Amino acid sequence: MSKRIEAGEFSEWISDFTLTMKGQSDGNVPCNGCVGCCTSSKFILIRPSDAGALEVIPEQLLFSAPSLPPHHYLLGYYKKGHCPMFKNGSCTIYQYRPETCRQYDCRVLKASDADTRDEGPTISKKVAEWEFSYDKPESKKLQKAVNDAAKFLNENKKLFPDGYVPISSSSLAAVAIRIHPEFVSTQNSNRVNTPLKLVKKIVAKYP
Template identity: 35%
Template sequence: MSQLSAESIVAAGPFSDWLRKMRRSLKGDEGMDVPCGDCVGCCVSGYSLQLRPEDHKAAARIPATFIVRAEGFAKGNLTVRALENGLCPMLDDGKCSIYSVRPQTCLDYDCRIFAAAGIDAGGEDKAVINKRVREWRFSYPERTDELEHAAVRAAATFIRDRRDSFTVRVPAGSMGIAVFAIKAYEVFLDPATSAKQEAEVARAIIDAVRAFDSNGA
């Protein structure tokens, strides 16, 4: 990771506090409060935007020509496709034109998840987000913050680099890897994990993800 000037470093907050909030967000219990500032990385990086039924205020402001039926999402959800240049169609002069009623997907998106996992958001098409990811700096007021961040990074590294150890399909994309790491990081808090066979660690990760999805954060 390249050296950054003090002016380009952005405070991400205490790590363990952020981790708890992110896990609750992944369960749908609350959204994330992201200190984006002037950054519009997620708005210029080619993301399709999911519209849930409860996003009716946002949907009413988005021209129908940009909305299509969502594939791979829950029934009733729609998708707002990015423009060919990667911009969100609701971006106007560099700012969100529906910010006050923006969809839940926008409220939930938090690129600090990539900084937590120690990975980029993607390739060149995610260059703006990657820049912000490298600028984020978590703080560690307690030893727990350091240990949990190290565990999240270890989980992400294992999921990314040890795919052959899994007997079930695991995410290959950056977001999927980061989400899996947030759900399963506790596996790497256990000192005994380092002495286990890779296949055993992989099973523990899958068990942790399934337990999270079934029982909550």
């Protein structure tokens, strides 16, 4: 049996993570030296707002991000799956790490009950160890809303605009958390929306 690591009270965590996605919080991820996201073959999105990162990452390591506006770049990874900025067991640009890295929180995978096979063994192990607490009455309802949102995204990908539903599990989980309020309201309503109506509502409200 794998060990258990306290992931936090669910309603408090999802509130903080939502603010982090909006850029209104720095996030609070208890990584404890995990470095899984640094070593799991991930492309890192570098935004124009990541001025510090753009100054310290060698230009030759960056390439334009497909389907995104100019000045959005991707940072790839080496053969072993390590980020080029990860050396000797740590991030060499930690102080200037991009927003993508600051926001990454593998607890989203636990929260959405996602398939973690494409995340690599280190992250999969970490996700299995996380354990949320549900001390507040609304926490279980929020958890169900996130799960319902993730399931809806997976089952109705073809109804969404191209690119809206991410391919990677962690990105899809983050979108599920972003749109989960629509599924809380669904729990509280007797009104039934067709999948297409709900897709249109989600895309309009969460572009």
